Each structure stands twice: as C-alpha cells, then as structure tokens.
Amino acid sequence: MGRPDQMSPRMNNNFNPVFHAQSEQPVDEKRVVQAEQIYPNNGGVVNQPNQVPMRPGPPTYINQSATFNQPYGVSMAGPVHTQPSNWTSGLFDCMNDGENALITCCFPFVTFGQIAEVIDEGATSCGTAGMLYGLICCLFAIPCVYTCTFRTKLRSKYGLPDAPAPDWITHCFCEYCALCQEYRELKNRGLDPSIGWIGNVQKQRMGQQQEMMAPPMGQRMMG
Secondary structure (H helix, E strand, O other): OOOHHHOOHHHOOOOOHHHHOOOOOOHHHHHHHHHHHHOOOOOOOOOOOOOOOOOOOOOOOOOHHHHOOOOOOOOOOOOOOOOOOOOOOOOOOHHHHHHHHHHHHHOHHHHHHHHHHHHOOOOOOHHHHHHHHHHHHHHOOOOHHHHHHHHHHHHHHHOOOOOOOOHHHHHHHOHHHHHHHHHHHHHHOOOOHHHHHHHHHHHHHHHHHHHHHOOOOOOOOOO
C-alpha cells in the first residue's frame, strides 16, 4: 500500500482539481506571444506595446540632380524644339570652314559619311554611308535622293527651318554647299563630325568628369 504521504493526489480526498489546476496559457496564445517577441509589429522596437503609435519619420527625398553629372549613359540627342531655330551659318558660307570646303569639293562622300554617322548617333558608320554615297553617285548620279534624308533628320533634331528651300531641292541644286552647311551646323552645336560619334561621346564624358572634379564655386584652397 505504501506510506500515506506518498499517496497520489487523486487518491487524496482533500484534493480538488478546480483549485489545484495549474494556470497555463493556451497553445495558440503562447505562439502569438512568441511570434511577437521574434517579429514585433511595433516598428521594429522589441518589448514595446503594440498600442503605442510610432512617430513617422521624415520622408526620404532623392536628389535627382546628382545623376546629371554621371559620366556614363551619355545621350547626344539634341533637344526637342517646339519652335524652329535658325541655322548658325548660311547655305553659301562655305568658306567659314575652308578645310571642310576643300575636302567636300574633292571628296564629298567623306564629308557626308562623317555627317551621317553623327546624325544617326553611330547607327550608320562613316564608311558605310560614304560607300552608299559613292555607289548611288556612280549608278544613278543623283546622290541627293539619299543625302537629303539626313538633312531632314538634322532639322528635326534641332528644330531648324526648311530653308532656303525644301531639303531635296537644296541637295539637288546645291549638294556640296548643303553638305558644308550641315557639317558646320553640327560643329557649331558642339558635335565635331571629324572625330566620329565615339569621339564625341568620349569628349563629352571627359568634360562631365572634369565638372565633377572641379571644386564648388566660392570655395578656396586652404594653404
């Protein structure tokens, strides 16, 4: 039988399960408490009551001006003009650039290839455009049907007027003068056709890097 003090509590007549029951939290409640301790829903602050509202932090602003001077992703496309602007030189101002005028007079396919490469932003190489010019000139003797399309692209790029005549008429009667004018227009707007599209991209990147390395205005060097 054993000793009376070693008897099971259920065999004791004075044992009442209502008063001696241990108070334990339900399983679901315990899981919720553990989950809140691991993953608090109060803004990331542990052991803070969920009823306390968190003060919202200041909004984050992105300084988009910092991306303007990035040396990569250079876009050489001209600005979109709502109103036409004027040509920087006239159609018959060929002697403003005597070297280009001489090259165009002797080798017009060279000047046209340089112009086409820059206007097409490298999509058409200088050699390809020059060979097409020579082929059309030899087969049909009317290269203006091809060269006038690049004058139209140039005008659309910078909002230039269709002057002094429509593009096909200008190239048909003044082919060399039109090529010289287009060459000067690109050069006056900061694009040098003689160095090609890649050369202009590298030139602009170097200029942007120098602007980034330059000290701010008004800052003095402390000696």
